Amino acid sequence: MRAVAKAVSLLATALLLSCSRPATSPQAEHPKKRIAFSESPADFLPQEEAIAPGAKPQALDANRLTDPALSMKVRLRLAREIGEKGGLEQWRNALGTMLPKALREALLESIGNSGRAEASGFLQNYLSDSEQGMRRAAVRGLAATGRAEDAQLLGQWMGQPGLAIEESTEVALALGGSRASNATSLLLQAYPKAERDELIQCLLLGLAQRPFAQTQAFFQGMLGNPATEPDRKKEALMALGQFDSVKEDFFSPYLRSADPEIRSGAYLGLMVLSEGNPGPKLLVALQGETDPQARISALEALGTQPSGDPWAMNRIALSEKEPMTRILAAKAVARSLQGREATDAAVVEFGRVWAPELSRLAIEGSNQEGLQAVSALAIRKKSPEVRNALARIAAQCQDTKVQAAAQKALQGKNRASTAP
Amino acid sequence: MKKTVIRLLSVAAISSNSLFAQFAQLDGDYTPDLADVSIPIFDGVNLFDDVSAISFDLNLVQSLVSPKITSTDSTISALDFDVFGDETLIIGFDADVTFSSTATLAGSLVRLVGAKVTILRGATGTGTLDQGEGPIDVTVTGVTGSFSFRTLTVDLEAGEIQGIIAPGALRISGYQDENPGQNGTVTARYTQEDFGPYEFPADNIQSPECVLSLTTTPKGTVSGSAEFTVGDFDPITLDVKGRWNAKTGVSTLTLSKKTVKGVTATLNLDENGDLFGTKNSLSVLGYKLKF
Numbered sequence: 001m002r003a004v005a006k007a008v009s010l011l012a013t014a015l016l017l018s019c020s021r022p023a024t025s026p027q028a029e030h031p032k033k034r035i036a037f038s039e040s041p042a043d044f045l046p047q048e049e050a051i052a053p054g055a056k057p058q059a060l061d062a063n064r065l066t067d068p069a070l071s072m073k074v075r076l077r078l079a080r081e082i083g084e085k086g087g088l089e090q091w092r093n094a095l096g097t098m099l100p101k102a103l104r105e106a107l108l109e110s111i112g113n114s115g116r117a118e119a120s121g122f123l124q125n126y127l128s129d130s131e132q133g134m135r136r137a138a139v140r141g142l143a144a145t146g147r148a149e150d151a152q153l154l155g156q157w158m159g160q161p162g163l164a165i166e167e168s169t170e171v172a173l174a175l176g177g178s179r180a181s182n183a184t185s186l187l188l189q190a191y192p193k194a195e196r197d198e199l200i201q202c203l204l205l206g207l208a209q210r211p212f213a214q215t216q217a218f219f220q221g222m223l224g225n226p227a228t229e230p231d232r233k234k235e236a237l238m239a240l241g242q243f244d245s246v247k248e249d250f251f252s253p254y255l256r257s258a259d260p261e262i263r264s265g266a267y268l269g270l271m272v273l274s275e276g277n278p279g280p281k282l283l284v285a286l287q288g289e290t291d292p293q294a295r296i297s298a299l300e301a302l303g304t305q306p307s308g309d310p311w312a313m314n315r316i317a318l319s320e321k322e323p324m325t326r327i328l329a330a331k332a333v334a335r336s337l338q339g340r341e342a343t344d345a346a347v348v349e350f351g352r353v354w355a356p357e358l359s360r361l362a363i364e365g366s367n368q369e370g371l372q373a374v375s376a377l378a379i380r381k382k383s384p385e386v387r388n389a390l391a392r393i394a395a396q397c398q399d400t401k402v403q404a405a406a407q408k409a410l411q412g413k414n415r416a417s418t419a420p
Numbered sequence: 421m422k423k424t425v426i427r428l429l430s431v432a433a434i435s436s437n438s439l440f441a442q443f444a445q446l447d448g449d450y451t452p453d454l455a456d457v458s459i460p461i462f463d464g465v466n467l468f469d470d471v472s473a474i475s476f477d478l479n480l481v482q483s484l485v486s487p488k489i490t491s492t493d494s495t496i497s498a499l500d501f502d503v504f505g506d507e508t509l510i511i512g513f514d515a516d517v518t519f520s521s522t523a524t525l526a527g528s529l530v531r532l533v534g535a536k537v538t539i540l541r542g543a544t545g546t547g548t549l550d551q552g553e554g555p556i557d558v559t560v561t562g563v564t565g566s567f568s569f570r571t572l573t574v575d576l577e578a579g580e581i582q583g584i585i586a587p588g589a590l591r592i593s594g595y596q597d598e599n600p601g602q603n604g605t606v607t608a609r610y611t612q613e614d615f616g617p618y619e620f621p622a623d624n625i626q627s628p629e630c631v632l633s634l635t636t637t638p639k640g641t642v643s644g645s646a647e648f649t650v651g652d653f654d655p656i657t658l659d660v661k662g663r664w665n666a667k668t669g670v671s672t673l674t675l676s677k678k679t680v681k682g683v684t685a686t687l688n689l690d691e692n693g694d695l696f697g698t699k700n701s702l703s704v705l706g707y708k709l710k711f
Contacts, residue, residue, distance in 0.1 A: 080614075164527060166529050169524065173571075198524065198526040234486075238488065238522060242534035296485050300490075304490065338540075374493075375492030405464065408479065
């Protein structure tokens with residue numbers, strides 16, 4: 001297992017445990033580049049390493065790609081190595097052999113990371129390959145080169161009439177993660193021309209991945225435009241949250257929108273933010289939310305982000321009558337208890353009131369209600385009352401999916417308890 | 421003069437009705453065939469994988485009102501996680517995680533865009549630190565960070581899910597057991613890794629069923645209700661409103677209701693209650709499907 005770990009080159013940038021060298025600050029001795037998870041993936045990509053056109057490629061044993069003794073995972077890694085470190089001849093030879101689809105595609109897209117000048121031409125040829133998977137791998141490869149000309153070509157290719165939706169959406173998403181300097185402008189140009197919903201959604205997701213400074217005017221314009229469909233605004237807000245492109249405060253005006261779709265988008269955008277503490281904001285919004293669907297979105301978000309006030313959340317949950325909303329609200333209560341001791345009054349109350357109630361709702365309710373109830377209980381799976389509730393569901397629920405979920409939650413605790 | 425015009429219009433209307441009498445108006449129960457409409461459902465999908473020394477155990481959950489896919493009761497475990505790559509610090513830890521992504525359906529592909537696994541507070545573990553004088557036991561008190569997927573795609577035709585985890589880093593805190601008072605933190609960087617491919621269970625791709633109970637007035641106004649079912653979800657009763665087109669014999673129906681399920685549809689049905697044309701659409705679980 002150590003060998004496996006070493007094989008993937010886990011690199012540490014600082015020495016562990018300052019206690020091992022108490023006299024020196026590890027930061028001072030080993031300067032670290034701490035990754036800020038609010039960075040967009042576009043910023044996160046490694047810097048392009050230019051390779052001189054004549055530079056010798058690394059010799060890699062392509063025969064191992066067809067070795068049945070090796071796992072697919074190992075062969076995938078090798079295929080990517082050949083793509084990244086090999087050269088024109090190796091690429092041709094490897095792709096000329098009868099390889100499984102997954103290996104061919106992995107190799108092809110990795111050529112985009114090779115830094116070789118010949119990569120662009122090689123990948124462009126595959127845009128007309130007979131297999132769609134290979135054409136899409138070539139798209140990803142061309143986006144990965146980071147060259148403006150390749151991005152430009154992809155922008156034109158995306159606009160071809162009759163192009164399969166799988167391929168145009170591939171371009172939109174690949175440009176979203178590209179280092180190419182013109183990727184944002186290409187996506188912005190494509191957006192007003194796009195007709196199919198799937199492509200519009202992927203263009204929004206692509207744009208949301210770009211540095212926000214480049215897309216701020218676009219997003220604020222479309223969100224502020226009364227002519228933009230509320231659905232579209234919801235998608236934009238969710239996408240911006242998904243990629244941590246914006247901070248918590250960005251969503252504040254949309255939480256107060258008169259349109260429930262836009263409020264839903266803001267709740268769901270806040271739900272997936274990695275940084276900040278949007279829970280209290282979501283709780284305040286939920287208290288004033290009257291639209292049933294927007295309310296569900298707010299509750300789903302509070303099932304992920306702690307509200308900061310378990311008692312207020314508890315009061316809301318107790319007042320919910322519809323089983324599904326009651327379960328989602330109880331899940332939000334469970335999430336709000338994160339970090340509290342077992343003796344905390346709110347934790348005790350959850351075990352007393354919600355563990356049996358969620359168990360009842362799971363056993364008596366539909367499949368979906370059962371799964372959501374188990375999901376709510378699993379958050380507090382270390383509590384004895386919750387474990388009893390899960391055991392009751394595992395034993396009494398008629399639905400096998402719900403039963404299995406309850407059993408899995410119980411086993412999870414056992415596995416965790418074996419950890420030192 | 422006015423009476424004459426009305427009489428002429430009446431004659432025209434009667435002629436029109438008899439001319440298009442071959443089109444029966446919808447009246448009764450109809451079940452349009454939606455077998456070609458594929459809806460990927462992520463509820464209860466489990467993804468297990470060992471990525472270098474980390475084992476992922478993700479249990480995906482489908483949002484009810486949006487294309488968000490999250491997780492419940494998901495964990496990661498590390499065994500012999502080689503922090504430095506030189507066998508100086510080897511640790512194992514367990515942590516609860518959350519998963520989030522936005523699902524997009526385009527043709528035969530479902531992409532889980534922006535997928536990331538974020539480690540929650542409470543990770544614990546143990547390990548050894550070897551600085552050339554033999555291994556010293558260490559205790560891990562926290563692990564923070566996430567694993568972001570560059571891509572994570574379900575190929576519905578191949579029935580497979582596959583992705584790539586982008587390079588990233590974890591922050592690992594802990595202390596030497598012989599000196600628990602002093603806590604320290606290191607950053608462990610990891611490289612890109614393939615995730616999968618795995619089989620995507622066929623029973624997670626469902627076609628909806630829709631039973632319509634309709635009546636059409638002589639003026640061509642269609643109304644009624646629809647019972648809509650997809651996968652394991654409870655059936656949803658929707659209101660139906662529509663209009664019969666006397667020229668084409670096609671009824672264009674809108675199915676909707678302000679319920680928590682968020683299902684809406686536009687269906688064009690011929691005189692037999694079968695789907696007509698290509699301008700039919702369905703919005704369910706955050707997917708917008710056209711067929």
